[in-house]
Amino acid sequence: MNIIKIILMLSISSCWLSPVAAQTDFDSERAFEDLVAQCDFGPREPNSKGAEAALKFYRDTLEPLADEFHLQNFLQDDPYGDRQLKLTNVIARFQPEKTQRIILCAHWDTRPRAEYDEYFPNKAMIGANDGASGVAVLLEIARQLQNAPVNPGIDIILFDGEDYGKSGDLQYYLLGSRYYVNHPYPPLAQQVILLDMVGDAELTIKVDPVSYRSAPRLIEEIWLLGAEIGYDQFQLQVGSSMYDDHVPFIEKGIPAIDIIDFEYPGADNKYWHTHDDTPDHCSPESLDAVGNTLLSWLYQQ
Ligand SMILES: [Zn+2]
Numbered sequence: 001m002n003i004i005k006i007i008l009m010l011s012i013s014s015c016w017l018s019p020v021a022a023q024t025d026f027d028s029e030r031a032f033e034d035l036v037a038q039c040d041f042g043p044r045e046p047n048s049k050g051a052e053a054a055l056k057f058y059r060d061t062l063e064p065l066a067d068e069f070h071l072q073n074f075l076q077d078d079p080y081g082d083r084q085l086k087l088t089n090v091i092a093r094f095q096p097e098k099t100q101r102i103i104l105c106a107h108w109d110t111r112p113r114a115e116y117d118e119y120f121p122n123k124a125m126i127g128a129n130d131g132a133s134g135v136a137v138l139l140e141i142a143r144q145l146q147n148a149p150v151n152p153g154i155d156i157i158l159f160d161g162e163d164y165g166k167s168g169d170l171q172y173y174l175l176g177s178r179y180y181v182n183h184p185y186p187p188l189a190q191q192v193i194l195l196d197m198v199g200d201a202e203l204t205i206k207v208d209p210v211s212y213r214s215a216p217r218l219i220e221e222i223w224l225l226g227a228e229i230g231y232d233q234f235q236l237q238v239g240s241s242m243y244d245d246h247v248p249f250i251e252k253g254i255p256a257i258d259i260i261d262f263e264y265p266g267a268d269n270k271y272w273h274t275h276d277d278t279p280d281h282c283s284p285e286s287l288d289a290v291g292n293t294l295l296s297w298l299y300q301q
Contacts, residue, residue, distance in 0.1 A: 023229075024295040025147070027140055028288035034061075035128060035136040035199060035287070036279050038108075043124030044131065045112035046078075046085040046161060054108060058090045058158060061139050065146045066092035066156070074179050076161075079172050089176045090158035091185060094145050098153030101189035102301070104141065104294070106134025106196060107162030107176065107245055115167055117274040128279045129264055130163065130272065133199025137291045141298075150298040155189055159245050162196075170243060177245035181252050191218060192256035194246045197272075198290040199282035202265040205290075206239025211257035214250045218257055225300075226293040233261075233289040259290060 037057065042050035055071070063069040072089040090108065110127030114120065126132075138156050145154055161175025198205070205223075212219050219236075226234030239262060246256035264271045264281075271277050 024292055024299065025144060026288065026291040026295050027143075028284040028291060030143075031136045031140040031287040031291060032282070032284040034139045035132045035282060038132040038135060039126045039128050039279055043112070043126055044108065044110045045124050046087055046109065046164060047083070048124065051109065055088055055090070058108065058135075058139075062090065062092040062142055062156070065142045066094060068093040068096045070185065072180065072183065074183075076175060079169070080166070085161065085164070085175075087160040087175055087179070089160055089180055092142055092156040093153070093185065094142075094156075095149065095153040096185075099187045100151070101153040101155060101187060102298070103155045103157055103189040103192040103249075104138055105157040105159060105177070105192065105194050105245060106138055107131060107160070108135050108158040109160050109163055109176075111163045111273060113166070114274050114277075116272065117276075120275060123275070125273070125275055125277055127163075127277055128282050129197050129199040129277050133197060133282060133287065134195035137195055137198060137287055137294070140287075140291055141295055144295055150301060152298075152301050153187075154298070155185070162245050173243065174245055174248055177248045181248045188254070190254070191215065192246060192249045192254055193218075193222075193294065194244060194256065194258045194260075195290060195294075196244055196258060196260045197264060198259060198261060199286050200261050200264045201281055201283040201286060203233040203261050203283075203286040203289060204263055205234050205259060205261050206237045206263075208239055208242040208258045208260060210241050210243075210250070211246060214246070215255035215257050218255065222257075222259070222293060222297050225297050226289065229293060229296060231289040231293060233286065234293065239263075259294075
């Protein structure tokens with residue numbers, strides 16, 4: 001009930017804000033090319049050929065841009081088979097000496113199954129939206145940070161193993177972010193912003209209540225800035241509660257939010273965890289709304 005009242009107040013007060021020309025050089029066409037490039041590697045689940053190709057692509061892209069670059073490798077027993085999962089978090093740090101820091105993150109892995117697909121539920125999926133979209137925005141933000149740094153230090157982290165678990169097996173999701181919070185690179189950030197499923201061509205970003213409880217001001221700032229720039233994709237309304245890579249940070253006491261559109265493309269979420277999660281259901285305009293807003297907010301910090 002409280003959140004609804006606050007949101008109504010905010011939408012009224014936002015009418016009084018003058019529009020800002022908060023434009024950045026965020027190149028959404030280039031970001032979209034990065035989304036397609038990842039899908040062209042095929043499914044990118046742990047131990048796959050696609051994962052190997054994707055890791056090389058992330059390294060080739062991020063290592064020249066960042067001040068510090070790490071591949072954080074770790075092994076974990078496969079809960080669904082007699083093997084070890086080779087997992088890797090990709091970490092690109094900007095101004096690593098700064099103590100005021102923000103983590104920008106997304107998961108890069110894709111599901112080894114597509115359980116809601118009508119025809120091939122056991123086949124690994126390419127995850128254009130659920131996997132490639134958040135990474136695509138962050139790769140382009142990395143280019144912009146090299147051109148024009150922001151005040152805080154930034155850690156761009158691409159998590160592995162977010163989407164490994166079978167439906168309901170929550171303990172086998174979030175493998176990379178769980179590992180990272182126990183093995184962080186110091187100094188540790190004070191704020192975490194996660195991007196997931198931000199590529200939907202019919203983008204509508206509501207508010208995840210888990211995120212709002214963790215960092216209400218951060219949510220309000222970003223959503224209102226998006227609206228001020230003119231993106232109607234940001235909607236200060238209650239959305240679904242998300243169990244995503246922001247949760248391990250919140251559990252460690254670090255404020256963290258998830259920018260996610262969990263209506264892909266509509267309320268029935270019918271492309272989610274199916275083989276319809278493809279680039280043609282995503283768009284550069286959606287990446288632009290998220291990338292330009294987030295980068296504009298970073299330049300205000
Ligand atoms: Zn997923």
